[in-house]
Amino acid sequence: GAVVSQHPSRVICKSGTSVKIECRSLDFQATTMFWYRQFPKKSLMLMATSNEGSKATYEQGVEKDKFLINHASLTLSTLTVTSAHPEDSSFYICSAKISTGNTEAFFGQGTRLTVV
Amino acid sequence: RKEVEQDPGPFNVPEGATVAFNCTYSNSASQSFFWYRQDCRKEPKLLMSVYSSGNEDGRFTAQLNRASQYISLLIRDSKLSDSATYLCVVNMNTGFQKLVFGTGTRLLVSP
Numbered sequence: 668g669a670v671v672s673q674h675p676s677r678v679i680c681k682s683g684t685s686v687k688i689e690c691r692s693l694d695f696q697a698t699t700m701f702w703y704r705q706f707p708k709k710s711l712m713l714m715a716t717s718n719e720g721s722k723a724t725y726e727q728g729v730e731k732d733k734f735l736i737n738h739a740s741l742t743l744s745t746l747t748v749t750s751a752h753p754e755d756s757s758f759y760i761c762s763a764k765i766s767t768g769n770t771e772a773f774f775g776q777g778t779r780l781t782v783v
Numbered sequence: 784r785k786e787v788e789q790d791p792g793p794f795n796v797p798e799g800a801t802v803a804f805n806c807t808y809s810n811s812a813s814q815s816f817f818w819y820r821q822d823c824r825k826e827p828k829l830l831m832s833v834y835s836s837g838n839e840d841g842r843f844t845a846q847l848n849r850a851s852q853y854i855s856l857l858i859r860d861s862k863l864s865d866s867a868t869y870l871c872v873v874n875m876n877t878g879f880q881k882l883v884f885g886t887g888t889r890l891l892v893s894p
Contacts (some may be wrong), residue, residue, distance in 0.1 A: 701882055710886040711827070711870070724881075760826055762882065771817050772872075772882055774826040 669695045671763050673775025676777055680782055688746045688778045695736030696741035697763035701772065702734075706756040717744045751782040784809050787873050789885035796892055800861045802846030804888045807853045815874040816847055816854045820867045821887065827870055830856075861892045 670693040683743050690700055699718050703711040714735050717723040723736035735747040746756055748760075758779050762772040789806045796802050808816075816833040831838065832856050833845040844857040858865055871885035 703884070711884045713881070713883055716881055758824075764882075770815075771829045771832060774828070777826045 669693075669763075669765060669773045671697075671761065671773045671775045673761050673778055675778055676776055677779045678781070680780070682691075682752055682782055684749055685747055685749045686751055686780060688748075688759055688761070688780075690744045690746070690763065690775050692742045692763045692773075695763075695765050697744075697765065698741065699764045700738055700744040701762045702736060702744075702746050703760045703762070705760065705777075711760060714746075748780065751780070753782045756780055756782045786810065786875070786883045787871055787885040789871050789888050790889060791885075793889040793891050795863050796890070798861055798863060798892055798894055799819050800892075801857065801859045802861060802890065803855055803857045804869055804871075804890075805853050805855050806873075806885050807851075808873045808883075810851070810873070810875050811849075811852060813852075813873045813875050817872040817874075818843075818845055819870040819872055819884075821870055827884075830869070849857050858890075861890075863892050863894065866890055866892045867893050873892075 671706050672691045674689045702714045705711045714729045715723045715725045715739040717736050718737050719741050725731045738744040760777040761775045764772050787808050818830040819827040820830045821827040831840050833847045836847045842859045846855045868887040868889045870887045875881040
């Protein structure tokens with residue numbers, strides 16, 4: 668299947684700093700990428716949908732100024748957690764779709780963020 | 784009502800058992816459906832897509848009921864390695880792409 672690479676896999680940062688997470692589709696062009704957050708023993712919660720060249724669509728309750736998403740190319744989307752706080756500690760996962768059709772999404776390996 | 788709902792389980796079954804999971808979705812305009820599997824602390828991986836006519840892949844059978852807005856996953860002859868969380872995923876596709884996950888159903892297969 669298609670490969671999605673997410674980096675870093677694990678990051679620890681201090682409160683108040685910003686962290687950037689990258690999501691790359693390695694062998695296909697991703698018109699749409701999704702960012703999810705998963706707390707321990709909970710489901711994946713969709714944070715935002717990112718379409719190449721346009722603004723991301725954020726889910727209700729997700730602060731767009733705190734979670735900055737940039738989908739500058741068909742193979743790269745980034746999520747920046749700005750002014751991170753301990754409550755932002757979570758598992759962040761990106762996924763990418765090959766096309767706008769009814770195709771499945773492929774997932775990155777996830778990033779475990781710990782804010783201390 | 785949640786967009787996608789699943790029974791979180793856990794479902795505890797012995798090896799060799801048959802187990803079924805259901806998942807309901809709220810948006811009747813949803814167009815594509817999937818079952819993903821997630822192992823502890825790993826990313827989800829596609830198990831199978833769900834087609835309107837139903838589809839089977841080895842021990843796994845997926846069904847879609849548009850009228851009642853639910854999909855199902857049947858696992859026959861359960862193996863220990865089937866222990867995982869099974870996630871129902873719906874592409875709402877209402878003008879733009881939106882993949883929404885259910886809470887997941889945890890399956891524990893015991894010897």
